[in-house]
Amino acid sequence: xxxxxxxxxxxxxxxxxxxxxxxxxxxPVEVTGTRAAxxxxxxxxxxTGFVEPRRPVEVASRVTAPVxxxxxxxxxxxxxxxxxxxxxxxxxxxxxAQLAAQTRAAELDEGRTLSLYRQGFAAAEAxxxxxxxxxxxxxxxxxxxxxxxxxxxxxxxxTRTLFQIGDPALLRVTATVDERDIPRVRQGAQAIxxxxxxxxxxxxxxxxxxTPGGDPNQRAFRVRILPDSAAMLPVGLTLEVNIVTAVKRxxxxxxxxxxxxxxxxxxxxxxxxxxxxxxxIEGADRTEIVRGLSRGSCVIAQPPEGLLEGRRVRVQGC
Numbered sequence: 001x002x003x004x005x006x007x008x009x010x011x012x013x014x015x016x017x018x019x020x021x022x023x024x025x026x027x028p029v030e031v032t033g034t035r036a037a038x039x040x041x042x043x044x045x046x047x048t049g050f051v052e053p054r055r056p057v058e059v060a061s062r063v064t065a066p067v068x069x070x071x072x073x074x075x076x077x078x079x080x081x082x083x084x085x086x087x088x089x090x091x092x093x094x095x096x097a098q099l100a101a102q103t104r105a106a107e108l109d110e111g112r113t114l115s116l117y118r119q120g121f122a123a124a125e126a127x128x129x130x131x132x133x134x135x136x137x138x139x140x141x142x143x144x145x146x147x148x149x150x151x152x153x154x155x156x157x158x159t160r161t162l163f164q165i166g167d168p169a170l171l172r173v174t175a176t177v178d179e180r181d182i183p184r185v186r187q188g189a190q191a192i193x194x195x196x197x198x199x200x201x202x203x204x205x206x207x208x209x210x211t212p213g214g215d216p217n218q219r220a221f222r223v224r225i226l227p228d229s230a231a232m233l234p235v236g237l238t239l240e241v242n243i244v245t246a247v248k249r250x251x252x253x254x255x256x257x258x259x260x261x262x263x264x265x266x267x268x269x270x271x272x273x274x275x276x277x278x279x280x281i282e283g284a285d286r287t288e289i290v291r292g293l294s295r296g297s298c299v300i301a302q303p304p305e306g307l308l309e310g311r312r313v314r315v316q317g318c
Contacts, residue, residue, distance in 0.1 A: 029304060029311055033267055033318035034255060036297045041251035041281040041288040044242040045184055047223065049175030049193070051237045053166025054226075057141055059084060061156035062134045072163075074148050078139040084163055087156055089135035096128045143167045146235050168235060173205060173225040175241045179214055182221045184245040186210075191225045193239045204228045207243060248281055251288040255301045259287055265300040265307060266293070267315045272300065272307055 065087035072084050137156075147164040156162060173193065177185060191205040209224035223243065227233060258264050264277050277292030293299070298318035300307075 027312070028270070028314040029272070029307065031267070031272075031300045031304065031313050031315055032302060033298045033315040034258075034301050035318055036252055036254050036289065036293050036295055036299055038250055038295060039253050039286075041246075041248045041253060041286070042244050042283055043184075043246035043281045044192075044244055044283065045177060045181040046284075047175040047177045047181075047241040047243065049173045049223075049225065049239045049241045051171055051173055051227075051233045051235050051239065053143070053146065053164075053168065053235060054170040054172045055141075056146075056164055056166045057143070058161045059137060059139070059163040059165060060158055060161050061087065061137055062158060063087065063131070064155065064157045065089070065135060067150055067152050067154045067156050070148075070150065070152060072145050072148070074145050076145050077143070078145060078165065079142050080139055082139045083136050084139055084145075085137045085150060085156070087135040087137070089132060092128065092132050092135060096132060099124050099128055137162065139165060141165060166235070168232075171227060171233060171235070172208075173227060173233075173239060173241065175223045175225060175239075175243070176218065176220045177223050177243070179219045179221060182210065182214070182223075185223055185243055186245070190244040192242045192244070193225075193227070195233075195237055195239050197237060203233065203239070242284075246281060248288065251280065252290070252293060252295060253286040254289055254293065254299045256283065256285055256287045257302050258299050260303065264289075264293065265303040267298040267300060267313050267318065270312055270314075272303075272309065272311045272313050274309055 067085055068088050069086040070084070071086070072078060072082075078084070143165045144167065145163055146166050146168070148162070149160075150156065150162040173191070175191075185207060187207055187210065189207045191207060193203045193205060194201065195203075205225040205227040207223055208226050211222040211224075214221040225241070225243075233239075254264065259277065259279060262276060262279075263274050266273050266275060275292050278290050280288035280290040282288070298315060300313070300315070301317070
């Protein structure tokens, strides 16, 4: 039987398509590999924090009165007793003058002096003079004015913070740690910190305090960290904080991206093979393998979607 030319062309096209499909499935897949290597594994707790003085002092007024004059500004160093701000004390001075006049009148009437003293005229004058001192707000500690939140004409009240004073040479980092992670954080743990303000740099420190009470709204606890003495950080700087909770020397490590569902793809004799593994300490970039791999295995760092067992691969990096 004679085959028509059209059928011959169709058959040839089908054969070519099958051959092309076979070639496509058999061609090596380009992948990036890395050797499973021995190194230190670190388990960390991630948190965010900010830099603040170790002993910050919030300065507020003890009386309610308008602000008349401000004597210091941000960044200025102050000493104990130094005036920071003066409040309007006209009413208080009038009260003192009135009480002083009553005291003098009592002294003129010798027969009534003892009785009037008992009624408190002289004592009231002394108390009013002592209260006058509160209209000049003074520094209670040596340090630097880190923040000034007052301007002339503002109303000073006992509930309003006017200044924050602290020593920029004595700093701490206050980090907010999720309540699920707080049981792993211990005093003395190493902390590694970074900030977008200093790209490529890290700052070391140690945990010195874990607050016993958490915030039920944020479901978090505060952790205090002392930066190393060489880390001179500006007050108020926000930081990414990693608190080291466990360190294991001599761990077998692979990229964290290589592990999918408890399995790792490896390249053996130019073909992809999937192996079951058991993981240990999990870091941000690398994960410890405690079973299933040997040192030097060529691990496919980022297995492509649809990779099949036995598929030919061309590995870069191993």
